[in-house]
Amino acid sequence: MIPFLDLYRQFKTIDVSINNAIEQTIVNSSYIGGDSVKEFEKSYCDFLGINHTIGCANGTDAIEILLQAMGVQPGDEVIVPAISWISTSEAVTSVGARPIFVDVDPDYYTIDVEKIQSVISSKTTAIIPVHLYGQPVNMVRIMEIAKQHNLKVLEDCAQAHGSTFNGQLIGTFGDASSFSFYPGKNLGAYGDAGCMCTDNDDIARKARRIANHGQEGKHNHIEEGRNSRLDGLQASVLSVKLPHLTDWIKGRNKVASQYLSGIDNSDVIVPNTIGNGGHAYHLFVIRHSRRDELKSYLFNAGVSTAIHYPKALPFLECYNHRNFNESDFPVAARLQNEILSIPMFPELLHSEIETIVSLINKF
């Protein structure tokens, strides 16, 4: 079976350094906070070229805490794309605000930037562009629209470590950005982890405070916060992996170009990259009108695939009360039935890619 993702292959290339880093964290007993967390936060700032990185428990918390730190209030409206992992809209609801969905672009599958203005109301306070599958959103247009309407921008970069737009790293355009280090992401920990990044000192201070029980200094609780920590073991794993990230993104792009030059089945739509965009290929998502048949055909031939996601956000049961129709989000409604994520990770073998390509071409 060709796996959809094989994290053990990556571990084998760095096992000695990982084991040493884990052992060192245990020797130092720096499980919570401490040097390994500080060191990773500093390295991630250097990687992005940004002033503040605040580790937290996962990428979902990162969105929620940043929305609060940016001043999003209960009753506010926050604009999100119709296709994402549920964290994006769930975090909006968690802070008492209302997610306002916008259909996605038919070519790039990220939020349709030109449809944003039509949903902006007097209650709108923020936009969350999601760099879905590693495809960068046109952040120049997003920032123009945000400026014009005085909106905050939070970039959901959970799938886009290493993506660029106009040569600039994703996560450095908005007021703040959230990252997930869920094991399967482009930069993955060995458990749950996430971080929040910003150049804004005020947002950084508030986010760090909220994630640490509202404390500024020990036992000085300015407000009620919560507990959302990046733990020392995960931080030490991430510090070993971060220096490899650029090579891994190159590896993902190599796999993508082999797919792009190999797949020539005229019923298959392969991914496009937005102009001036650097795709980080967290996922390689193809389309076919008989997607379910293609998926089982590949499975029977020994290739694992996945669907990201079988239902667009507005059509999930949890949003039934919003009474959305497929005609409200026609692009997302169509994509959810056609998209198929095929194996994508830097250690995928040339021969495995050849097998996958030839199976797709024969379908």
Ligand SMILES: *Cc1c(COP(=O)(O)O)cnc(C)c1O
């Ligand atoms: C993975 C993901 C998240 C959430 O990250 P967790 O670390 O799993 O909480 C948020 N947004 C998107 C787009 C994701 O893919």
